[in-house]
Amino acid sequence: MLKLLSAAKQPGRRTRKEMSFLRRLVCQGRALLKEYQLFGHQRCYNNGQSDWRFFKIDLNPRGKGISGGFAKRNAPSPSLSMPELSSSIARGTGNAVRSNSPASTLQWVGQEVRRIFVNNILSRVTTNEQIAKQTAQRLMYGDSRPFFALVGVSLAAGTGGMLTQESEFDNLCWEIRESMLKKQKSRVSEIIVPDGTVSVKDLKFGNLIQQGCNAAVYSAEWANNPSEDAKNEPLAVKMLFNYDIESNASTIFRAMVREIVPARHVSLNNINDLDRGIFDTVKRCPPHDNIIEITHAFVDQIPTLPGGIERYPSALPRRLNPVDGLGRNMSLFLVMKRYDCNLSEFLNSRREQLNFRARLLIFTQLLDAVAHLERNGIAHRDLKTDNVLVDLSEGEESPRIVLTDFGCCLADRSNVLKLAFRSYDTERGGNAALMAPEVSTAVPGSWKWISYEKSDVWSVGAMAYEIFGDVNPFYKSQSSEKPLDSRSYTEADLKSISGDVSATIRNLVNVLLKRNANERLSGQEAAIICHLHLWAPTTWLTRATAPDEDEIMQWLVTLTTKALCNGSEELQYRLIQNFLRRAKFREVKSAAEWIANSNNE
Structure with missing residues (x-):
């Protein structure tokens, strides 16, 4: 060789x-x-x-x-x-x-x-050797705009036989992915934080934002930060409740290691070298626009915080609540960006105001997040609208969402997206109501495994009812109808989403909620369909035949040129860049064919 x-x-x-x-x-x-x-x-x-x-x-x-x-x-x-x-x-x-x-x-x-x-x-696109040479040189040095502009004009002009082999379509898509990767790298900004390890003393805690059964979330800011820009960035700190874990950093990290799967920085100052191997057992989730970015994770003493005695007295240690305190002295703290609200609050407060496109943006971002987890061998296992945060900095018509709360995730390095199911004591996930059928109906045994390869995408399909303004059929509601059970429902029991929802999205939700996991689309496939719905020509959503290869390639190149020439950080351009960063010709073609086939049903 x-x-x-x-x-x-x-x-x-x-x-x-x-x-x-x-x-x-x-x-x-x-x-x-x-x-x-x-x-x-x-x-x-x-x-x-x-x-x-x-x-x-x-x-x-x-x-x-x-x-x-x-x-x-x-x-x-x-x-x-x-x-x-x-x-x-x-x-x-x-x-x-x-x-x-x-x-x-x-x-x-x-x-x-x-x-x-x-x-x-x-x-094939130009007869001017000088232009071709300069374009090739600029492409090799990182500027791909002239190359895609020339190719796009040639495809739009209908130049016959410019791309004749499937490998050429794949190679051109590879150039698209590379150009988006370089563009996104150029906008990555370093997070400015205090030097050294982080502790409770480095933070100023504000009001209690939210409190659940396992944690409390506070607004916060850095106590001593030399950067004015960093001070303007609102922070949120999540303090996990610790009732039965020994007040030791290594023990706490070992018990709560799944919480730090999306963490960028973990303070290990209280952990000795022999115990640091606990992080080898779980995967690390790479950064993604729709995954929460935990800037810091650390273990420290639980301080006196506003509202603690009133809201969660039993979670406090005896030194802070001598009468009713049942908690331990130390716990895990997660520092992250502060968001406006969670998705449940956002949808409930704007049930009538949100249009279909804004809801589709939310749905697409959620599928993008699940696809990202799938690619990295991680299953969230606790998907619900309470665990999705919303950023409204660009307005209510362009809500940016991130997936949070990884405490129940499956991120095992040795058994990717599979869990040995030896007994009923094995934890299947956090949200029983939105648990996929193959998980909720699993029966333990000596050689039994649960596959989570398409469990999260089923949960997204159930959440789609809430996202598009309907009642989640798997939740209890004020109506007299009994909620569906993932263990026993049939696909005929599912009602179509009402309201202003396209036929493509209705068909997509139905496929995501198939009982048989092999009949479902993956998160990646579903996300591509949503991106085509958002950015592709509207005729693709109604035609009975799929676009040909040249049409698809022309659209991809045009979209790439638009994304490269526009330096905006608006939500729609970030979504387009994320889509193009992983665009593969065969997958895009398959998604277009799926839409055409669903129109014929």
């Missing part, structure tokens, strides 16, 4: 046959790297202590590593993991270990394949 790669590294122009040969080499090289990863996917130990890193290959001689969520302090960082290496090679970026190494050669081949593809496309 390595000899073939070295032989292919020759200067000069490439024919289509040679390009196909190089593409096969890249694909086989990726397979080789995956096999290599299986052997290298093991924890390394330094002096008997885990450093929580996978086997890595040094690709960054400048020493600028990629930091992880639970990375050990002072651990060597100028390295790149094998998955990152594969992605780097596919993008044609990164620094080589040495010129004659397999990684370097395969990286060069990836760059060559990309260059040939770009030149072939540009040769």
